[in-house]
Amino acid sequence: MAELISLKATARARAGKGAARQARRDGNVPAVIYGNQETPETINLEYNELWKQVLKGRFTSTAIEIDVEGKKHIVLARDVQVDPIRDTPLHVDFQRVGKDGVIRVSVPVRFVNEAASPGLKRGGVLNIVRHDVEIFCPYDKIPSFFEINLEGLEIGRSIHASALNLPEGISTVIKNRDFTIATIAGALKGDDDSASTTDAAAAPAGDAKAAAPAAGKAAAAPAGKAPAAKAAPAAKPAAKK
Structure with a gap:
């Protein structure tokens, strides 16, 4: 069974693109925790700690315990946005685990x-x-x-x-x-058909080679002197009256 991943985070007072850019300039990754019929919370995660966990694999299929300044949340990473060029995390969406824990x-x-x-x-x-x-x-x-x-x-x-x-x-x-x-x-x-096709194609090729000399002789005949045709039998002389 998979073990819980532990991460520490700080609360982010402001939401929006400007606050997210500022968090990245400070070496953090902006994130949000939502779900379980509670108010969403915007947080900042320390970049190096988050990146270590992402590199281990199965980050989105392992339960995570996030400690936000003493308040702990059991969550599951539902979406990790990455930089299209550097392939590093830009933002993470976490979903709270329900009360039943399922x-x-x-x-x-x-x-x-x-x-x-x-x-x-x-x-x-x-x-x-x-x-x-x-x-x-x-x-x-x-x-x-x-x-x-x-x-x-x-x-x-x-x-x-x-x-x-x-x-x-x-x-x-x-x-x-x-x-x-x-x-x-x-x-x-298709594999069997291709093999059959190959065999079928090979057979005519062999027959053609065998028939080639005969074809050559037949083609050469008109070039030489044609054999004389047999003379028609002479007509019998008419009977004298």
Whole structure:
């Protein structure tokens, strides 16, 4: 399970672009905390501390505890605006975790034992339908990832949501159907067709080479002296009266 990220922040008295620019000039990243039917709060985060957490990965899928001058908030980063050139954070939107502590988050899916899948050994392809699965879970029990074992799977088999090992208190957002996560697909028909086309194209080429000498002889015949045509039989003389 993922651990809570801890960040310290200071309250930002003014909102707007001017205040946000000033915060960046001071080496901070402007942010806002909203949700849970409470008044939004504008804050400043220390740039270096925030950037360290972003570089670790999974920043938007890990619960965060923000200490705003002694007042603590449990939040989830919903949007991180970055500089289009330097790719550094410019602004962060945080959503408060509700009183029940349950949040909606996307968790990545990992596939293991590909070498033990007979279908993949025979040339099948792992067709991933969902790289992430959305779940409802307590903020302090977010799984790092879901693991799916491909051992023994043949071509044509599908992996559904029911194959996920969901811990207690965690459920998928989609509840009305056992949705597909991945399939073991067979080789594309285009591959077989292209091979057949190649063989078919090769056969006439060989026949053409074999027929080439005969064609050359036939073409050379008119160039030489044409054989004399057989003379028609002479007419019999008319009978004397």
